[in-house]
Amino acid sequence: MNMMVRAADIARWPSDPKVTQTGRSSLTEAVRMARGLGWFSIGLGLFELFGARSLARTLGFRDSEWLIRGYGLREVASGLACLSVNPGPGVASRIAGDALDIVTLAALSRPDNPKKRNVELALLAVLGVTLLDMLCQADVSIRHSRGRSGSHDYSDRSGLPRRLKELRTELDSV
Amino acid sequence: MKALVWHGKQDIRCDTVTDPEIEDPRDAIIKVTSCAICGSDLHLFHNFIPAMLPGDIMGHEMMGEVMEVGSGVNGRLKKGDRIVVPFTIICGECDQCKRGNFSVCERTNRKKDLADKVFGHSTAGLFGYTHLTGGYPGGQAEYLRVPFADRTHIKVPSHLTDEQVLFLGDILPTGWQAAAQCDIEETDTVAVWGCGPVGQMTIRSAILLGARQVVAIDRLPERLSMAEAAGAITINFEKESVIGRLEDLTDGKGPEKCIDSVGLESHVSFGQPDTLLDRAKQMMMLESDRPHVLREMIYVCRPAGIVSIPGVYGGLVDKFPMGIAMNKGLTFRMGQTHVNRWTDDLLRRIEEGEIDPSFVITHTARLEDGPHMYNVFRDKQDGCVKVVLKP
Ligand SMILES: NC(=O)c1ccc[n+]([C@@H]2O[C@H](COP(=O)([O-])OP(=O)(O)OC[C@H]3O[C@@H](n4cnc5c(N)ncnc54)[C@H](O)[C@@H]3O)[C@@H](O)[C@H]2O)c1
Ligand SMILES: [Zn+2]
Ligand SMILES: [Zn+2]
Numbered sequence A: 001m002n003m004m005v006r007a008a009d010i011a012r013w014p015s016d017p018k019v020t021q022t023g024r025s026s027l028t029e030a031v032r033m034a035r036g037l038g039w040f041s042i043g044l045g046l047f048e049l050f051g052a053r054s055l056a057r058t059l060g061f062r063d064s065e066w067l068i069r070g071y072g073l074r075e076v077a078s079g080l081a082c083l084s085v086n087p088g089p090g091v092a093s094r095i096a097g098d099a100l101d102i103v104t105l106a107a108l109s110r111p112d113n114p115k116k117r118n119v120e121l122a123l124l125a126v127l128g129v130t131l132l133d134m135l136c137q138a139d140v141s142i143r144h145s146r147g148r149s150g151s152h153d154y155s156d157r158s159g160l161p162r163r164l165k166e167l168r169t170e171l172d173s174v
Numbered sequence B: 001m002k003a004l005v006w007h008g009k010q011d012i013r014c015d016t017v018t019d020p021e022i023e024d025p026r027d028a029i030i031k032v033t034s035c036a037i038c039g040s041d042l043h044l045f046h047n048f049i050p051a052m053l054p055g056d057i058m059g060h061e062m063m064g065e066v067m068e069v070g071s072g073v074n075g076r077l078k079k080g081d082r083i084v085v086p087f088t089i090i091c092g093e094c095d096q097c098k099r100g101n102f103s104v105c106e107r108t109n110r111k112k113d114l115a116d117k118v119f120g121h122s123t124a125g126l127f128g129y130t131h132l133t134g135g136y137p138g139g140q141a142e143y144l145r146v147p148f149a150d151r152t153h154i155k156v157p158s159h160l161t162d163e164q165v166l167f168l169g170d171i172l173p174t175g176w177q178a179a180a181q182c183d184i185e186e187t188d189t190v191a192v193w194g195c196g197p198v199g200q201m202t203i204r205s206a207i208l209l210g211a212r213q214v215v216a217i218d219r220l221p222e223r224l225s226m227a228e229a230a231g232a233i234t235i236n237f238e239k240e241s242v243i244g245r246l247e248d249l250t251d252g253k254g255p256e257k258c259i260d261s262v263g264l265e266s267h268v269s270f271g272q273p274d275t276l277l278d279r280a281k282q283m284m285m286l287e288s289d290r291p292h293v294l295r296e297m298i299y300v301c302r303p304a305g306i307v308s309i310p311g312v313y314g315g316l317v318d319k320f321p322m323g324i325a326m327n328k329g330l331t332f333r334m335g336q337t338h339v340n341r342w343t344d345d346l347l348r349r350i351e352e353g354e355i356d357p358s359f360v361i362t363h364t365a366r367l368e369d370g371p372h373m374y375n376v377f378r379d380k381q382d383g384c385v386k387v388v389l390k391p
Helices: A005-010 A029-050 A052-059 A065-083 A088-108 A118-142 A161-173 B041-045 B114-120 B162-169 B172-182 B199-206 B221-229 B243-250 B273-283 B294-301 B322-328 B339-351 B367-378
Strands: A019-020 B001-006 B011-017 B028-037 B060-069 B080-087 B141-144 B189-193 B213-220 B233-236 B255-260 B306-309 B331-334 B361-364 B385-391
Touching: A005 B001, A005 B141, A029 A065, A029 A088, A029 A118, A052 A065, A052 A118, A065 A088, A065 A118, A065 B273, A088 B172, A088 B255, A118 B011, A161 B367, B001 B367, B011 B331, B011 B367, B028 B367, B060 B141, B162 B339, B162 B385, B172 B189, B172 B199, B172 B306, B172 B339, B189 B243, B189 B294, B199 B213, B199 B221, B199 B255, B213 B221, B213 B243, B213 B322, B221 B233, B233 B243, B273 B294, B273 B367, B294 B306, B294 B322, B361 B367, B367 B385
Parallel strands: B189 B213, B189 B255, B213 B233, B255 B306, B306 B331, B361 B385
Antiparallel strands: A019 B011, B001 B011, B028 B060, B028 B141, B028 B385, B060 B080
């Protein structure tokens, strides 16, 4: 049984109904995955913000700490957006960020970079996460889109039966 | 029994819970025959209203059959009666109840101390809502304990279907109160923001109360078609300028009466840049609500006009144009609905065929499908306007 529910039972009115068995949740896989990516984004962002110097050294990326911190800020913002109730734009912003990361790392993967090997590993990792981001993006947009909802027509649902009848008789008499 | 239970943001589950029991002589237990998902439930679903706890049972629009009554119900209700339960729990005896201000009943909030601290003064207890309003278990369940049941009920005649009377407990009187508190005159233009279930009831109420023209604003074509069905003029805010159209429809003077049936989760888009800023602030917990509609209403409303707010707000709003509101001499009216104040009048109108609230129902499902239906309603999929669940 869910720990959170048990803990909250203490604050609930003693005689109110208590959960004995929990069932299927409204939380979709798409949203769960977006939240996972969101927390990952925030973690990575904080690392880039506070570990910019060591990250720059590992990647052979000289004089670029502020750029890395900027990227960190971007990661945190995307992460927060992924955790919101509409994760779509958050995940999309992660994909845009992935592209930026890939371009940056590709530029660093020069033969004269003594840390070329590290850069390549990082590039591989980013490519992997990009794939996850894209899968998640597709899932969110399929699962939570409106589809052809807008084509429903409710122009026969007046809800005012008497008025409608009066209008009809009026129309008939002219 | 089965019930829809809140576990966290976007996490509602159909759980098995213990059955409710009579606790107080004024209680009754009902077997729920129909319940619905409300726009207010979406605010809870999104965790925008504070003080929900994992394990709370959702739902405040419900009706059913009385199974058991306490000794203090004094014959006002008996086993077998068919009742709609108003979402506001009322004692019927306090100063506010005597004045008909039922949603601010002074006695029914069992977490009054908490509410006094947060709100300054406590309001009524509500079903299936936050612990600030008593944390009472809701009616998206097979059974419900109704506290103060001798007063907190609406008896309904057997010749009307559940679908015709269910909304007497919330959205019908909410739309009605929203329009009634506008003091509508026959020369008035009434503009209604939001064509969700509450907006739809508001539009019909404004028409029945004799407005010259009713203008309905939303972006979802299916909901706009439903507004048009009642005779409203529609504005799709994604396709045209709300302010421009309202000016055109009122000879450049603005609507006399403006009604916000949207609430704190105004649609976020680049077309309304203020909503982007509000959204960003919400994510950083610098602001709780997105008051775009309030800003727009205050701007476009005719001076000396009335702004009516049935839409729910949860906490703090930023960039609220108080200067414009003050200088234009606008009147603000708002609040959770005083449901029972309007019951007799509305029940009569349903019986006489003046209004049939069942028009708004687009989806009927089993209680077990509730978690999925929350997503369908939230994402406005499959033309969904209103979901009714059958436990
Ligand atoms: N006062 C009360 O007692 C009471 C009772 C019931 C519901 N409510 C509140 O009423 C509000 C509406 O409820 P509902 O069930 O109709 O919800 P809903 O979410 O189905 O409807 C909201 C509608 O507003 C539209 N919208 C969003 N942004 C808009 C904008 N900027 N301009 C115009 N339209 C916009 C949406 O497209 C949607 O159709 C909610 O805030 C709900 O909590 C209040
Ligand atoms: Zn409601
Ligand atoms: Zn009272």
